[in-house]
Amino acid sequence: MFRRLPDLGGETVNFTIDGRPATARLGDTVAAALLASGMESCRTTPVSGAPRAPYCMMGVCFECLVTINGIGNRQSCLIPVAEGMAIETQKGARSIASEYSAKGDAA
Amino acid sequence: MKTIKDVAALSECYDLLVIGAGPAGMAAAATGAEQGLSTLLIDENPAPGGQIYRGITTTPVAAKETLGADYWRGTDLVRDLTASEATYAPETTVWSVGPAAEGPSDPGRMEVGVSVGGAARLIQARQVIAATGALERPFPIPGWTLPGVMTAGGAQIALKTSGLVPDGRVVVAGSGPLLYLLTAQLRAAGAKISVMLDTTPHENWGRAIRYASDFLRSPYLGKGLKLLLGAHRGMRIVRGITAIEADGDSRVRSVRFRHGSKEEELPCDVLLLHQGVVPNINLANAVGCALDWDDDQLTWVPQTDEWYETSVKGFTIAGDGAGIGGAESAALRGRLAALGAGHRLGRLSAKDRDQMAAPVRTELMRAGRGRRFLDVLYRPAKAFRVPKADDTIVCRCEEVTAGKLRETVALGVAGPNQMKSFLRCGMGPCQGRLCGLTVTELIADTRGVSPNEVGGYRLRPPIKPITLGELAALPKTPAAIKAVER
Amino acid sequence: MTQNSAIRLESEIAVIGGGLVGSATAYGLARQGARVLMFDEGDIAYRASRGNFALVWVQSKGLGMPEYATWTKASAEQWSTLAKSLRDDTDIDVAHHQPGGFILCLSEAEMEARINAMRRLHNQPKMVQYPYEVLDHDETKRRLPAIGPDVVGSVFCPLDGHVNSLRLFRALHTAIARLKVDYRPNSPIESIKPDHDGFLINGPWGQARVQKVVLAAGLGNARLAPMVGLHAPVRPSKGQVIVTEKAAPFLHHPMVTVRQTDEGGVMIGDSQEDLGFDTVVTPPVISLMAQRAVRMFPLLAGLNIVRTWSALRVMSPDGFPIYDQSQSCPGAFVVTCHSGVTLAANHTLTLAHHILEGTLPASLEAFSSRRFHVSSAA
Ligand SMILES: Cc1cc2nc3c(=O)[nH]c(=O)nc-3n(C[C@H](O)[C@@H](O)[C@H](O)COP(=O)(O)OP(=O)(O)OC[C@H]3O[C@@H](n4cnc5c(N)ncnc54)[C@H](O)[C@@H]3O)c2cc1C
Ligand SMILES: Cc1cc2nc3c(=O)[nH]c(=O)nc-3n(C[C@H](O)[C@H](O)[C@H](O)COP(=O)(O)OP(=O)(O)OC[C@H]3O[C@@H](n4cnc5c(N)ncnc54)[C@H](O)[C@@H]3O)c2cc1C
Ligand code: FES
Numbered sequence: 002m003f004r005r006l007p008d009l010g011g012e013t014v015n016f017t018i019d020g021r022p023a024t025a026r027l028g029d030t031v032a033a034a035l036l037a038s039g040m041e042s043c044r045t046t047p048v049s050g051a052p053r054a055p056y057c058m059m060g061v062c063f064e065c066l067v068t069i070n071g072i073g074n075r076q077s078c079l080i081p082v083a084e085g086m087a088i089e090t091q092k093g094a095r096s097i098a099s100e101y102s103a104k105g106d107a108a
Numbered sequence: 109m110k111t112i113k114d115v116a117a118l119s120e121c122y123d124l125l126v127i128g129a130g131p132a133g134m135a136a137a138a139t140g141a142e143q144g145l146s147t148l149l150i151d152e153n154p155a156p157g158g159q160i161y162r163g164i165t166t167t168p169v170a171a172k173e174t175l176g177a178d179y180w181r182g183t184d185l186v187r188d189l190t191a192s193e194a195t196y197a198p199e200t201t202v203w204s205v206g207p208a209a210e211g212p213s214d215p216g217r218m219e220v221g222v223s224v225g226g227a228a229r230l231i232q233a234r235q236v237i238a239a240t241g242a243l244e245r246p247f248p249i250p251g252w253t254l255p256g257v258m259t260a261g262g263a264q265i266a267l268k269t270s271g272l273v274p275d276g277r278v279v280v281a282g283s284g285p286l287l288y289l290l291t292a293q294l295r296a297a298g299a300k301i302s303v304m305l306d307t308t309p310h311e312n313w314g315r316a317i318r319y320a321s322d323f324l325r326s327p328y329l330g331k332g333l334k335l336l337l338g339a340h341r342g343m344r345i346v347r348g349i350t351a352i353e354a355d356g357d358s359r360v361r362s363v364r365f366r367h368g369s370k371e372e373e374l375p376c377d378v379l380l381l382h383q384g385v386v387p388n389i390n391l392a393n394a395v396g397c398a399l400d401w402d403d404d405q406l407t408w409v410p411q412t413d414e415w416y417e418t419s420v421k422g423f424t425i426a427g428d429g430a431g432i433g434g435a436e437s438a439a440l441r442g443r444l445a446a447l448g449a450g451h452r453l454g455r456l457s458a459k460d461r462d463q464m465a466a467p468v469r470t471e472l473m474r475a476g477r478g479r480r481f482l483d484v485l486y487r488p489a490k491a492f493r494v495p496k497a498d499d500t501i502v503c504r505c506e507e508v509t510a511g512k513l514r515e516t517v518a519l520g521v522a523g524p525n526q527m528k529s530f531l532r533c534g535m536g537p538c539q540g541r542l543c544g545l546t547v548t549e550l551i552a553d554t555r556g557v558s559p560n561e562v563g564g565y566r567l568r569p570p571i572k573p574i575t576l577g578e579l580a581a582l583p584k585t586p587a588a589i590k591a592v593e594r
Numbered sequence: 595m596t597q598n599s600a601i602r603l604e605s606e607i608a609v610i611g612g613g614l615v616g617s618a619t620a621y622g623l624a625r626q627g628a629r630v631l632m633f634d635e636g637d638i639a640y641r642a643s644r645g646n647f648a649l650v651w652v653q654s655k656g657l658g659m660p661e662y663a664t665w666t667k668a669s670a671e672q673w674s675t676l677a678k679s680l681r682d683d684t685d686i687d688v689a690h691h692q693p694g695g696f697i698l699c700l701s702e703a704e705m706e707a708r709i710n711a712m713r714r715l716h717n718q719p720k721m722v723q724y725p726y727e728v729l730d731h732d733e734t735k736r737r738l739p740a741i742g743p744d745v746v747g748s749v750f751c752p753l754d755g756h757v758n759s760l761r762l763f764r765a766l767h768t769a770i771a772r773l774k775v776d777y778r779p780n781s782p783i784e785s786i787k788p789d790h791d792g793f794l795i796n797g798p799w800g801q802a803r804v805q806k807v808v809l810a811a812g813l814g815n816a817r818l819a820p821m822v823g824l825h826a827p828v829r830p831s832k833g834q835v836i837v838t839e840k841a842a843p844f845l846h847h848p849m850v851t852v853r854q855t856d857e858g859g860v861m862i863g864d865s866q867e868d869l870g871f872d873t874v875v876t877p878p879v880i881s882l883m884a885q886r887a888v889r890m891f892p893l894l895a896g897l898n899i900v901r902t903w904s905a906l907r908v909m910s911p912d913g914f915p916i917y918d919q920s921q922s923c924p925g926a927f928v929v930t931c932h933s934g935v936t937l938a939a940n941h942t943l944t945l946a947h948h949i950l951e952g953t954l955p956a957s958l959e960a961f962s963s964r965r966f967h968v969s970s971a972a
Binding site for chain 2 (some may be wrong): 612634636637638643644666704760763764767768777778779780809834838839857862865866867874875876877878879880881882883884885886887888894895896897898899900901902903904
């Protein structure tokens with residue numbers, strides 16, 4: 002859907018999308034990094050299961066929600082991507098029960 | 109300028125708290141600090157700029173002509189801000205503003221809920237200027253929720269902040285001067301835009317013409333002509349569009365549109381929508397500011413006085429959040445707002461304030477020249493504000509359709525708040541930002557009354573997401589304990 | 595304001611107020627074939643029915659008036675009949691569930707107070723009997739694995755349940771529309787006058803002549819009741835509520851202050867404040883509500899809040915419902931309560947029938963407002 006302009010320079014950042022490695026440019030928001038990586042949709046809705054992708058890129062539509070480092074429903078268009086980030090696309094409503102037990106296991 | 113990224117490092121109280129680091133907020137903060145006011149500037153983005161100057165200190169798009177001279181004009185504002193004594197808190201959101209319950213009582217003292225990196229706090233401000241700007245008007249067409257359909261402004265943000273351009277078969281659709289600007293920037297950056305679908309109603313020309321003389325004397329004329337001429341080069345423009353539909357399964361695959369009696373369908377990978385911007389009034393609404401329906405701009409506009417103070421004492425709105433006037437006007441209004449606040453704080457005498465404001469007001473007059481013509485000319489068509497097709501989604505979050513809304517009006521639901529209860533429209537995470545105007549206009553249209561009579565959603569804090577954990581950590585009062593513990 | 599006042603209406607019964615109480619009563623009346631007019635205010639109004647917590651709640655109700663416990667239990671028991679009737683009439687599923695509910699306690703003191711309250715409630719003479727269990731932390735944890743260490747124990751009652759109260763609101767309005775109730779929003783009532791065999795009802799919109807009138811105007815009843823020889827000294831009690839984003843189902847029982855809706859959002863309620871008609875949401879109150887909820891269920895801490903609100907309960911001096919027929923103006927009734935969700939089944943299936951018959955039975959005598967005259971004389 003999006004491609005990057007050639008010769009932008011800048012530092013690169015490594016992260017994962019659903020476990021697959023990807024790279025972004027330092028300064029990208031997570032949403033931009035996902036668009037640049039060829040992702041088509043970042044979640045399905047809790048109401049009907051329809052796929053959605055970032056729509057406004059400015060924090061007002063809440064379509065860009067993804068799981069970042071184990072925390073669901075983060076607004077990816079407002080969050081800068083960081084080295085080592087684990088980003089997951091979401092299916093339907095966020096499961097706080099599994100987020101919570103994963104956090105417990107990690108601790 | 110001092111930068112703070114930790115909620116604990118914020119002071120208990122600021123003389124002036126400015127929300128939003130677009131042109132209005134940057135100008136207000138610099139002007140406030142210049143008067144010696146302890147000034148805090150908060151913005152949810154990682155860097156200053158707001159929408160027009162988004163990423164101006166960080167953009168990787170080096171070629172100046174891609175984003176254009178108007179974009180780079182923001183450098184001056186950033187320089188003034190950086191040179192000032194203001195404190196700047198990036199990646200920080202304001203989720204509530206309300207009257208301060210305790211503490212020294214100066215009229216207008218406010219309590220402001222802020223959140224940084226997952227930690228919330230309440231701080232106080234003696235004056236608040238909301239420079240929260242605008243957002244793109246909802247564009248409810250069938251298929252607008254499909255991946256691959258986004259706002260043209262969203263694509264511009266991806267370009268400014270990350271140097272991304274839409275790829276594949278790109279179609280832009282809508283109306284307004286910004287649509288042409290965004291299209292030109294994306295094309296300058298190398299996007300191949302195959303077609304522009306212009307939805308500006310033909311009739312608008314007839315109405316706009318009487319405001320043309322001001323426009324002809326304004327700088328908009330030259331800029332507009334350049335954009336129009338540019339647009340015609342290498343891009344098909346279809347005018348008089350009366351219906352658009354995005355089609356696809358897991359993402360947009362094609363776009364269908366009608367112009368005159370003709371219907372066409374084109375393959376499409378990215379569909380960019382834009383039909384103007386409207387004030388982002390969520391905060392003002394939650395604070396309780398009186399709002400009026402503006403029939404020219406087809407949106408809610410907060411009531412303000414000549415210093416942009418709202419009906420809520422101590423709460424001022426500067427920039428496009430107080431009515432769309434454009435970036436230049438936003439910065440000027442930011443300065444006036446800060447002068448007004450300085451006077452109310454006893455920092456400036458009325459005489460000094462007025463003297464300092466006089467040249468700003470002159471500039472503001474000049475900057476506003478020609479706007480009326482543009483407003484009237486690019487008043488978006490009803491078909492794209494009040495969707496005709498019943499299966500068009502109006503509330504994206506709760507997936508409520510136009511048909512369902514009309515059916516529910518027929519039950520006797522007279523306004524958006526009862527509608528919200530009945531259908532959940534406006535109850536999702538976007539808090540009605542993407543459906544509020546449509547719901548109001550659709551109810552008004554179905555009932556045959558004015559939007560002002562129908563009213564808008566009533567909102568409450570938090571107007572930006574905070575977690576239960578963040579909220580739980582805030583201070584309690586004895587009254588709260590009495591109210592809750594039973 | 596005279597331009598619309600030309601409207602002239604005529605009907606058998608007028609219900610004043612289109613909240614849950616008015617619409618449930620109107621539904622009951624219309625189901626039995628009555629011709630009903632229902633008057634309501636507009637989009638912005640004090641309307642508890644839009645802001646409630648959606649419990650169909652039994653345990654803890656009726657201390658001081660055992661008849662209220664009987665009445666509440668009866669409503670909980672016939673709630674599934676109401677839900678089915680609404681589904682049949684409107685195709686709307688109001689998500690009524692009765693899995694049993696908990697009151698969780700966060701300290702030994704709270705636990706003791708709760709146990710005492712339950713004991714006093716059930717030791718009252720004439721108290722209807724129903725099962726409840728006092729559970730310690732471990733047993734509560736076995737049944738509600740998500741609780742945190744701060745939960746000392748709980749009281750569980752199998753009769754407790756919840757619904758989707760907004761869908762209930764819509765279903766009632768849809769049902770009455772299908773049954774040809776003439777619903778009149780934006781039509782406030784200013785005065786009611788007894789007239790021959792009926793009543794003349796007036797507002798800025800015009801006038802209606804009806805044989806019977808049911809006051810179901812929530813807080814508005816206080817002003818309207820004396821016009822027809824009734825007494826409904828209700829006052830507002832403010833309640834603040836928080837709701838979160840949708841989450842996958844994890845909470846399968848309602849608590850009195852925390853529940854997960856069928857749509858996934860978690861609701862956290864609800865404070866009680868006596869501040870007149872003030873409806874501002876205040877951070878310290880919602881903060882404490884959030885803190886208690888997170889102590890009950892630590893996994894809630896990461897959920898984002900999407901909305902908060904405050905709404906006004908319709909509270910009588912002793913907190914119990916008022917059901918009365920006017921002695922001086924027979925045919926005028928008042929129906930008001932602070933648990934209009936719980937009691938909706940009774941209002942539709944039982945009370946409406948009595949109103950149509952024209953007499954309230956002896957079993958409802960306890961709810962007459964005469965009880966307030968007695969206590970003020972004492
Ligand atoms: C997507 C988009 C793109 C635009 N592009 C252009 C353009 O290229 N050229 C042009 O002339 N005009 C453009 N505009 C019009 C725009 O309104 C400008 O006129 C100008 O940016 C307005 O300036 P402002 O200071 O009023 O607000 P803005 O520039 O919009 O700044 C508001 C700032 O406040 C922040 N904010 C809002 N709410 C909160 C909160 N609760 N907490 C913390 N921060 C908050 C926002 O993130 C934003 O940074 C654009 C508008 C939009 C919506
Ligand atoms: C925070 C909170 C939590 C609650 N939780 C629960 C719960 O969990 N379970 C439960 O069972 N109950 C609960 N309730 C109570 C329940 O919501 C109410 O009992 C119920 O909504 C009351 O309904 P009502 O129709 O009497 O009043 P309202 O909903 O207030 O409706 C009154 C109606 O009358 C109209 N009106 C007023 N004056 C006039 C006039 N002069 N002319 C015409 N119309 C008029 C108003 O516009 C309004 O529509 C809760 C209430 C609150 C506030
Ligand atoms: S894309 Fe709209 S909120 Fe992130």
